[in-house]
Amino acid sequence: MVLHTPGSTPLPHFGRRAMLRIMLAGAGVAATGGLAACGGGSGSGGDSKVVTFGNNLSDQVPKDAITAAVKAFEGQSGGLSVTINTKQHEQYQEQINNYLQGKPDDVLAWFAGYRMRFFADQGLTGDLSDLWGKIGGNYSDALKQASTGTDGKQYFVPFTQYAWGMFYRKSVWQERGYEVPKTLDELVALATKMKADGLIPIAFAQKQGWPGMGSFDQLNFRINGYQFHVDLLAGKEDWQDKRVKEVFDTWKRLLPFHQENALGREWQEAAQTLQQKKSGMYLLGAFVGQQFPEADKADLDFFPFPEINPEHGTDTVEAPIDGYMLAKKPANSEGGLKLLEYLSSAEPQLAYLKADPTAVATNQKADQATYSPLQKKVADTIKNAKHITQFLDRDTDPGFASEAATNGLIEFIKNPDNVDSVLKGMADQAKNIFK
CATH class of the missing domain: 3.40.190.10 (Periplasmic binding protein-like II)
Structure with a gap:
């Protein structure tokens, strides 16, 4: 979501100057400092048992919620562990351009639509078309459209959204x-x-x-x-x-x-x-x-x-969509794809929504009993x-x-x-x- 609670990432809720810095950073204007990955970075031959996760949900409640959702993945991943790299929400967006051009985490938070396509067009994120062959049934055609780059390939896995x-x-x-x-x-x-x-x-x-x-x-x-x-x-x-x-x-x-x-x-x-x-x-x-x-x-x-x-x-x-991308050259490509497949499922999305009830799950099969x-x-x-x-x-x-x-x-x-x-x-x- 983008900018309601800072946890659900609705962009518009930051101060005006902050939003301008965020936008310019997203446009490719270099930000000072770097958003460093904590798991060895893109293409660095990282530990095959560790997946690094770039998180922009920095407020305590949503941070705890996404942490719990990601950690639940470890118990069913066949021995993988996830190292979470949390950055203050605004800082994350200010530095995303440099981050993607450096050594980003294997899986990283971002937004669907134009903002996703902007970086996909520059070849800075991983092609997820094969993964979508497995998870496509979780999503509506409109969500797939919002996850698709200008080349017709998918580069994004939706997690939550609001209307x-x-x-x-x-x-x-x-x-x-x-x-x-x-x-x-x-x-x-x-x-x-x-x-x-x-x-x-x-x-x-x-x-x-x-x-x-x-x-x-x-x-x-x-x-x-x-x-x-x-x-x-x-x-x-x-x-x-x-x-x-x-x-x-x-x-x-x-x-x-x-x-x-x-x-x-x-x-x-x-x-x-x-x-x-x-x-x-x-x-x-x-x-x-x-x-x-x-x-x-x-x-x-x-x-x-x-x-x-x-x-x-x-x-x-x-209906702004928040979700996750794969680094162009992840240190642990197989583990990153497994984590993204998990995040596309209903379980982690519903677990997250317990902390942010203003959003909804993007998985169309999610049980709405708790809604x-x-x-x-x-x-x-x-x-x-x-x-x-x-x-x-x-x-x-x-x-x-x-x-x-x-x-x-x-x-x-x-x-x-x-x-x-x-x-x-x-x-x-x-x-x-x-x-």
Whole structure:
């Protein structure tokens, strides 16, 4: 997951400057210092009985959870042991480029989609296509797609993920007779009613720079479809295209229903207004539940962002995926592949989720008996998706996300009437970055 609890790795939850450093590091900008492997490193002829594991879950609860899951592997591995190399989450991401070019651990944590493909395209990670021949049945087609490089080979094993959607409190909606909107017009009508009822229709925060990226993503793939969305973020489409303009015009229609002064508010504060029953809805990831006390969590529900263009319906879901890659030349290739095969199974994923109940297992055979109703709904929504996106700052060039996208969205929120200038600026920067 990427950035809810630091343990589940949702990128957007770090401070703004930290996120920029992370993105630039991922883009290939050298970071100072090195993320050293602790098991002898790539291609060094390490101990055939030891597998080294690069871990980015540094907060104590998720660290303990992934440690327990990995250590359970030792008991069924036929004599293998795992040496875990844990680095502070932010530092891990800052140094990943140098790490992969040096002597990385045999198996290492990372993210699916563009961020995985970025390093696979450079030949810095191992081909897992043969392994996928064995584990493919554990995953949906959408998850396989998110684990596949531009050459059609697989380089990633999914572990956990979470979904974005419109979150709300069931008790508030029941009390006021609100119904889940199926279309954009119904969403506008609902927001209008909420405003008349004295609620903030849509909680919103943009101080940290990234939350608005989620709003853009939902609107773009609902209006223009999955393929245009990923092509735009990959620099293959023009930000001044009329289809992008339609996205911002639609967003402009919704902005009056958003919480005011978003640029001075952090996502946690906006989530608290939902918890306090001051807001009616919040477009965010499932980690919104972190701001709810245990007694209120059962009252939290969500629905996928409603349909805008019938051609695309609601076939795309934003569900960032966290998982693991193999080093290009692992010291223990056989052991690393065995560990990855194990991590693809339901057992370690469910064990991990006991510590992070805002995420769900990626293995589609995982027993959901221990899931909360919200987790079950997240899992079903992801399972039924035709396409899965990772979030804007994971689906595009890190340099574009950290500068052009962040600044452009902030400028649009400040002055929605200035969209033509905003899109020209984003288009100009895209041309320089995607050469």
